Amino acid sequence: MASTGAVAALQAALAAENAAIFGYGVAGAHLTGSSQAAAEQDWTAHNQARDALAAMISARGAVPAAAQAYYQLPFRVHDAPSAIRLAAYLEDGVTRAYLGLVAVSDQRLRRFGAMAMQDAAQRAASWRGSTQAFPGLTPLVLLTLLAP
Amino acid sequence: MLLASAAALPLLLGAAGCRSSDVFTGPDPLAGRPPLGHDVLTLQAVITAEENMIDLYQLAISGDPGTARARTLRSLLAQHQQHLVQLKARLIVPPGASASPSPSSASPSPRASTVSITRLRAAERASAADLVRRLATAPPALAQLLASIAASDATHATALGG
Numbered sequence: 001m002a003s004t005g006a007v008a009a010l011q012a013a014l015a016a017e018n019a020a021i022f023g024y025g026v027a028g029a030h031l032t033g034s035s036q037a038a039a040e041q042d043w044t045a046h047n048q049a050r051d052a053l054a055a056m057i058s059a060r061g062a063v064p065a066a067a068q069a070y071y072q073l074p075f076r077v078h079d080a081p082s083a084i085r086l087a088a089y090l091e092d093g094v095t096r097a098y099l100g101l102v103a104v105s106d107q108r109l110r111r112f113g114a115m116a117m118q119d120a121a122q123r124a125a126s127w128r129g130s131t132q133a134f135p136g137l138t139p140l141v142l143l144t145l146l147a148p
Numbered sequence: 149m150l151l152a153s154a155a156a157l158p159l160l161l162g163a164a165g166c167r168s169s170d171v172f173t174g175p176d177p178l179a180g181r182p183p184l185g186h187d188v189l190t191l192q193a194v195i196t197a198e199e200n201m202i203d204l205y206q207l208a209i210s211g212d213p214g215t216a217r218a219r220t221l222r223s224l225l226a227q228h229q230q231h232l233v234q235l236k237a238r239l240i241v242p243p244g245a246s247a248s249p250s251p252s253s254a255s256p257s258p259r260a261s262t263v264s265i266t267r268l269r270a271a272e273r274a275s276a277a278d279l280v281r282r283l284a285t286a287p288p289a290l291a292q293l294l295a296s297i298a299a300s301d302a303t304h305a306t307a308l309g310g
Contacts, residue, residue: 095299102295103288110283114295118276121299122306131307133227134234135299137292 006109007062009100010053013116016097017050018067020090026073027090030083039087042123046094049116056109084127091124095136181242187287191239194282194294197275198232204271208263217265224304231297238290265308272305 024043031039054064077086098120101113121135184192205225209218279298283291 099292099295102283102292107284110291110295111280114280114283114298117295117299118302121303125303125306131224131227131300131303133230133300134293134296135303137296 006101006104006106007057007060009104009109009113010057010060011062011065012100013094013097013113014050014053014057014064016094017046017053018065019071020046020094021050021067022071023073023086023090026077027083027086030077031080035080035084038126039083042087042091045119045123088124088127091120091127092135095120095124096138099136184241186285187290188239188241190282190286190290191235194279194297195232195235195239197278198228198235201271201275202228202232204263204268208265208268211263220307221268224307227300227304231300234293235297238293269305269308272301272308276301276305 021043024039024046028036028039028043057064073086074089075082075085077083095117098113098116101109102117104110104113117136121132124135125131202225205221205228209221209225212218276298279294279301282294286294
């Protein structure tokens with residue numbers, strides 16, 4: 001993938017991080033105790049990732065895309081269980097977004113994307129209470145990867 | 149046109165002072181197999197590592213099959229078996245080459261009683277690190293699959309208490 005592809009993949013990861021930051025703000029409001037502390041910790045991690053991605057995009061001469069004022073949530077969040085489901089959903093989305101970076105030609109970006117996938121998959125597993133065989137990949141994507 | 153060309157070949161060879169037996173001397177380019185591509189070699193190595201991981205889990209489970217620990221291990225084992233299916237589905241080797249990689253001889257086969265959670269956790273961590281290391285030279289689609297499996301292995305290590 002050319003450098004324009006790398007910037008596009010970085011922007012996609014940045015967009016996912018911005019969505020996660022917004023989503024954790026909603027989820028955290030419905031959590032208490034250790035769950036709320038975990039949400040705050042994850043919110044901080046996503047803020048740090050956002051800043052890192054923005055710096056990487058700027059270093060490549062592009063402008064980091066701004067966060068939206070509001071993000072449509074995938075379902076209504078009104079209590080702790082739905083907040084926890086939202087947190088897992090957000091992490092799944094972030095994991096998927098970093099998958100794009102793993103496909104670029106820049107080896108350092110590949111590694112960065114892979115490690116970010118591991119972080120997000122760990123957080124998703126923690127919220128969900130179970131692991132997945134293919135974090136970031138859907139059954140459809142798996143079939144596509146099998147195509148020659 | 150092809151027939152005419154073939155019929156003319158002895159004449160051309162004769163004009164050049166060659167006998168037909170001289171034409172194919174030296175290495176026969178059709179006899180050997182092409183070297184395996186780097187992505188095939190990567191897949192073979194990763195498949196071997198995944199098979200070793202599955203063996204390790206099966207040994208650990210066989211040590212105490214009825215426990216809660218075994219139930220946890222079975223769910224992780226099932227995900228490793230899914231990894232293996234996806235990896236093997238991507239492996240295409242030239243005719244005549246061995247489709248299955250040779251088993252790893254890096255470490256002796258452990259006995260059930262020696263496969264501890266600590267050992268499984270270390271194996272998961274090592275696998276995740278090895279897969280990330282292999283990303284550098286893998287084609288994009290394979291790199292994405294390896295990165296996803298690495299992420300899965302990292303969550304396994306945490307699920308095992310790491």
